[in-house]
Amino acid sequence: MLTHLPVLVVLAPLLAAPVAALMRGAFAPWVVATLVSWFSFVCSLLLLAQVSDQGVIVYSMGGWEAPWGIEYRIDFANALLLVLITGLASIVMPYARLSVRHEIGDERSPMFYAAMLLLVLGLCGMTATGDAFNIFVFLEISSLATYTLLAMGKDRRALTSSFSYLVMGTIGGTFYLIGVGFLYVMTGTLNIADLAERLPALSDSATVRTGFAFIVTGICLKLALFPLHLWLPNAYTFAPSAVTALLGATATKVAVYILVRMVFTVFGVEFSFVTIPLSDVLVPLAIVGLLSASSVSIMQPNVKRMLAYSSVAQISYIILGIGMGTAMGLTAALLHVFNHGVMKAALFMALGAVSYRMGGTDLKHMNGLARTMPLTFWAFVIGGLSLIGVPLTVGFVSKWHLILAAMELGWWPVVVVILVGSILAVIYIGRVVEAGFFKEPEDSTRREAPAGLLIPLWILVIANIWLGIDTRLTVDIAEAAAAQLMAGGVVR
Amino acid sequence: MSANTALILSLLIPLIGAVLIALAGRWPNLREAVTLTTAVLLFAAVIRVLMGLNDGEVIGVELVTVFSGLSIAFNTEPLSILFAMIASGLWIVTSVYAFGYMRGTKEKNQTRFYVCFAIALFGAMGVAFSANLLTLFIFYEVLTLSTYPLVTHKGDEKAKAGGRTYLLILMTTSLIFLLPAIVWTYAVAGTLDFVPGGILEGKLDSGAATLLLMLFLFGVAKAAVMPVHRWLPAAMVAPTPVSALLHAVAVVKAGVFTLIKVVIYIFGTDYLADVPYESVAVYLAGFTIVAASCIALRQTNIKRLLAYSTIGQLSYIVMATMALAPFSEIGAAIHIAAHAFAKITLFFTAGAIYVASKKTEITQLNGIGLRMPFTMVAFAVGALSMIGVPPTAGFVSKWFIIAGAFQLENYFVLAVLLISTALNAAYFLPIIFNAFFKKEDVAPAYDHQEAPVSMVAALCFTATLTILFFFFNGPVLELESQIVRGEILNEQ
Numbered sequence: 001m002l003t004h005l006p007v008l009v010v011l012a013p014l015l016a017a018p019v020a021a022l023m024r025g026a027f028a029p030w031v032v033a034t035l036v037s038w039f040s041f042v043c044s045l046l047l048l049a050q051v052s053d054q055g056v057i058v059y060s061m062g063g064w065e066a067p068w069g070i071e072y073r074i075d076f077a078n079a080l081l082l083v084l085i086t087g088l089a090s091i092v093m094p095y096a097r098l099s100v101r102h103e104i105g106d107e108r109s110p111m112f113y114a115a116m117l118l119l120v121l122g123l124c125g126m127t128a129t130g131d132a133f134n135i136f137v138f139l140e141i142s143s144l145a146t147y148t149l150l151a152m153g154k155d156r157r158a159l160t161s162s163f164s165y166l167v168m169g170t171i172g173g174t175f176y177l178i179g180v181g182f183l184y185v186m187t188g189t190l191n192i193a194d195l196a197e198r199l200p201a202l203s204d205s206a207t208v209r210t211g212f213a214f215i216v217t218g219i220c221l222k223l224a225l226f227p228l229h230l231w232l233p234n235a236y237t238f239a240p241s242a243v244t245a246l247l248g249a250t251a252t253k254v255a256v257y258i259l260v261r262m263v264f265t266v267f268g269v270e271f272s273f274v275t276i277p278l279s280d281v282l283v284p285l286a287i288v289g290l291l292s293a294s295s296v297s298i299m300q301p302n303v304k305r306m307l308a309y310s311s312v313a314q315i316s317y318i319i320l321g322i323g324m325g326t327a328m329g330l331t332a333a334l335l336h337v338f339n340h341g342v343m344k345a346a347l348f349m350a351l352g353a354v355s356y357r358m359g360g361t362d363l364k365h366m367n368g369l370a371r372t373m374p375l376t377f378w379a380f381v382i383g384g385l386s387l388i389g390v391p392l393t394v395g396f397v398s399k400w401h402l403i404l405a406a407m408e409l410g411w412w413p414v415v416v417v418i419l420v421g422s423i424l425a426v427i428y429i430g431r432v433v434e435a436g437f438f439k440e441p442e443d444s445t446r447r448e449a450p451a452g453l454l455i456p457l458w459i460l461v462i463a464n465i466w467l468g469i470d471t472r473l474t475v476d477i478a479e480a481a482a483a484q485l486m487a488g489g490v491v492r
Numbered sequence: 493m494s495a496n497t498a499l500i501l502s503l504l505i506p507l508i509g510a511v512l513i514a515l516a517g518r519w520p521n522l523r524e525a526v527t528l529t530t531a532v533l534l535f536a537a538v539i540r541v542l543m544g545l546n547d548g549e550v551i552g553v554e555l556v557t558v559f560s561g562l563s564i565a566f567n568t569e570p571l572s573i574l575f576a577m578i579a580s581g582l583w584i585v586t587s588v589y590a591f592g593y594m595r596g597t598k599e600k601n602q603t604r605f606y607v608c609f610a611i612a613l614f615g616a617m618g619v620a621f622s623a624n625l626l627t628l629f630i631f632y633e634v635l636t637l638s639t640y641p642l643v644t645h646k647g648d649e650k651a652k653a654g655g656r657t658y659l660l661i662l663m664t665t666s667l668i669f670l671l672p673a674i675v676w677t678y679a680v681a682g683t684l685d686f687v688p689g690g691i692l693e694g695k696l697d698s699g700a701a702t703l704l705l706m707l708f709l710f711g712v713a714k715a716a717v718m719p720v721h722r723w724l725p726a727a728m729v730a731p732t733p734v735s736a737l738l739h740a741v742a743v744v745k746a747g748v749f750t751l752i753k754v755v756i757y758i759f760g761t762d763y764l765a766d767v768p769y770e771s772v773a774v775y776l777a778g779f780t781i782v783a784a785s786c787i788a789l790r791q792t793n794i795k796r797l798l799a800y801s802t803i804g805q806l807s808y809i810v811m812a813t814m815a816l817a818p819f820s821e822i823g824a825a826i827h828i829a830a831h832a833f834a835k836i837t838l839f840f841t842a843g844a845i846y847v848a849s850k851k852t853e854i855t856q857l858n859g860i861g862l863r864m865p866f867t868m869v870a871f872a873v874g875a876l877s878m879i880g881v882p883p884t885a886g887f888v889s890k891w892f893i894i895a896g897a898f899q900l901e902n903y904f905v906l907a908v909l910l911i912s913t914a915l916n917a918a919y920f921l922p923i924i925f926n927a928f929f930k931k932e933d934v935a936p937a938y939d940h941q942e943a944p945v946s947m948v949a950a951l952c953f954t955a956t957l958t959i960l961f962f963f964f965n966g967p968v969l970e971l972e973s974q975i976v977r978g979e980i981l982n983e984q
Contacts, residue, residue, distance in 0.1 A: 391630040
């Protein structure tokens with residue numbers, strides 16, 4: 001069975017999704033979704049262990065060798081991503097039971113869990129596969145699941161936000177597909193490993209360059225790089241809490257991974273950063289995005305929306321790391337992909353608990369939270385400290401590496417920008433903390449959230465601190481992954 | 493018990509104490525007994541570490557390796573044990589004082605107060621015993637965050653505004669200046685360990701070294717060198733025990749302590765002496781001393797006056813450190829102790845006056861010496877020590893700083909000290925004179941004598957310490973002269 005791990009991660013949610021959809025009530029589909037998430041998580045951990053032991057794993061789907069069949073190829077980078085996706089799914093699914101009953105209702109629960117499983121399936125598939133067209137297929141699966149999930153939000157504005165993401169997401173997906181088409185015309189292959197081998201000889205071709213432009217633009221739309229981020233704040237704000245937690249922590253991260261895979265593996269560092277000046281495009285956009293999104297989040301009256309803008313800012317940190325085009329920058333980017341997932345999921349889950357008890361996530365709902373819901377409040381504070389990058393949290397680890405990478409290049413202004421971003425985070429998190437700490441609660445009879453929400457939340461909060469101190473899992477693997485990616489092409 | 497165990501215990505005791513205090517919150521007497529016991533045990537543990545250091549035991553504990561060979565590690569040396577002794581020893585006195593103060597003013601949320609106090613002491617111990625800059629930075633932030641609820645304790649608009657300034661300045665400077673300074677040091681030196689003689693020699697050109705020094709100087713805003721001093725007056729909205737122990741001893745001394753550590757163990761005084769613009773730091777500190785004294789002259793609120801006096805006195809330490817003469821380094825270390833005893837006395841008296849008479853303004857103090865003789869005599873002792881008159885502690889450290897100025901023939905330092913002495917006398921002596929020799933302008937609203945006995949006992953004790961330190965400073969001197977012994981030997 002161990003040899004089939006790469007496909008099991010993807011197959012389990014694929015098989016379970018229709019089963020969940022056919023069930024009745026809320027409990028049974030929830031059990032299925034939770035168990036399957038846990039199963040996929042175990043598979044991902046085993047895969048990561050296998051990669052550390054044996055190096056890159058190549059798995060041919062159905063026994064068909066690469067040019068004919070589809071190949072799954074697991075190295076450090078996507079093994080880390082798989083652990084992130086399935087790990088967060090394993091925490092969000094148990095959390096979803098109460099939150100979904102409250103926000104969506106029992107009747108539509110089977111569809112909800114089916115869509116969640118399809119989302120996990122799509123994200124895992126994009127990550128695990130070694131085939132450029134297969135990525136598109138899984139991208140569409142995850143996107144369709146996302147549109148459904150977004151539309152399930154309580155607020156009627158969820159429908160328009162879902163629709164606008166559908167439009168933008170489709171454009172992004174189509175751009176990607178057009179780009180892959182161009183590459184196929186030139187190389188005659190869709191396999192990532194083969195593409196990587198054949199493309200260097202064709203680097204002067206205008207078709208390849210156009211393909212590169214389409215692919216990068218399409219993915220940047222999916223990962224919400226400024227100024228292509230406009231779909232994100234509404235989508236996150238109006239989605240059900242559990243969906244925001246999973247989506248905010250993983251969906252854009254997988255898009256980042258696809259960007260990394262394309263830029264570093266398929267096209268290679270030489271092409272992406274020397275032939276095409278990708279840094280000159282990504283770095284300024286990331287800087288503007290970081291500063292503007294952070295500033296905008298300071299002014300948001302809704303905390304969920306504030307965190308959505310903060311996500312745009314945090315993704316800009318990641319893009320900044322990628323834009324450096326060095327091993328250190330890439331390490332920092334991969335680290336932040338993982339770490340930001342852990343902290344943002346915790347924050348969104350804390351907000352879900354607030355919404356469960358207080359009926360909303362406006363700043364006024366946070367008033368007096370330190371007294372009425374202390375455990376939820378402190379979870380939010382720790383998540384917020386992580387976002388700021390205070391030592392002993394995961395945020396510090398990634399910020400440290402990002403600054404180190406910028407210093408290595410002598411990019412002093414970028415160092416300043418990174419730090420200013422932290423200060424802006426102090427301000428927007430500080431607003432919420434102040435409201436929770438000092439303001440009188442609207443209704444002081446409200447009690448702490450139920451254990452069903454608090455336990456998953458605090459597991460993640462503890463992970464925020466644990467992984468901020470013991471960084472063997474994250475830093476070592478991110479460094480190994482960056483080394484593999486920088487080596488260019490494909491490690492055989 | 494080995495010294496290493498004691499070292500770990502001195503970190504654990506305040507942390508466990510915080511938990512126990514929280515648990516005992518419902519029973520005030522028990523809670524305060526736990527506070528006092530924790531403080532005494534902590535002091536005992538620190539004494540054990542001191543004995544170990546004197547016996548030449550090898551003291552050093554490495555807790556966990558965080559990343560890239562950096563670890564959270566602790567050790568001790570003469571300077572750190574001095575800071576730890578002062579902070580933990582005075583915590584006992586402050587606790588006794590706080591019981592009287594908090595009950596006398598009927599403050600709310602007293603449990604939170606004592607818990608945060610214990611956590612702040614945990615932060616201070618961590619700063620004192622940290623073996624590298626990363627560990628120091630972590631605990632520096634712990635100290636910032638744990639004191640924020642103490643500053644905003646009252647919870648009214650003024651407290652919130654003060655807290656905002658406090659947090660924003662301390663956080664901003666530590667993230668924008670201190671963090672990059674640390675990362676830069678790591679990028680250049682490949683380590684962050686405190687090593688006698690420094691780790692930077694020959695690794696930075698002189699311009700860069702000046703910039704790095706400035707980043708440290710302004711990054712460590714807790715040392716309150718202008719223009720990053722504004723948080724200290726803002727912190728005066730806190731209850732007086734907080735101002736006394738934290739904003740006259742633990743927090744601000746953590747700042748100057750960090751700077752001395754950086755100068756001696758990161759740069760190394762020999763290397764720093766070759767950096768051409770290093771003296772800019774001396775001028776900045778000198779300017780701060782004179783400017784802060786001038787501002788203090790115009791204050792009408794007792795605690796604000798003391799805050800500006802603290803800013804000036806802290807810069808004595810910074811200036812002495814940056815002067816780089818062996819004697820002035822010793823003077824800087826001793827001034828940490830001398831100023832601590834005297835300034836805590838002054839804050840204690842300010843709080844005693846407030847509790848007994850509700851007076852907060854200097855103009856209201858006419859004739860109060862007759863009603864509160866013990867308090868005002870203690871105030872006089874503290875004030876004389878600020879000015880540097882024998883037989884008080886302030887004279888000893890000033891003696892060494894002046895000796896250092898002569899060693900280097902640095903007449904700027906000398907001039908600043910003379911001007912500052914005159915200004916200190918100008919704002920402290922009238923208060924003492926008026927308190928004892930002027931008649932009360934208006935009869936107080938109600939007849940009052942001294943504050944509660946626990947407060948008077950505490951302030952008499954620290955006043956006595958201030959005087960005793962003048963006569964019995966031998967062991968401290970001997971201990972602290974070790975920090976420069978190597979350099980003195982080099983010169984001979």
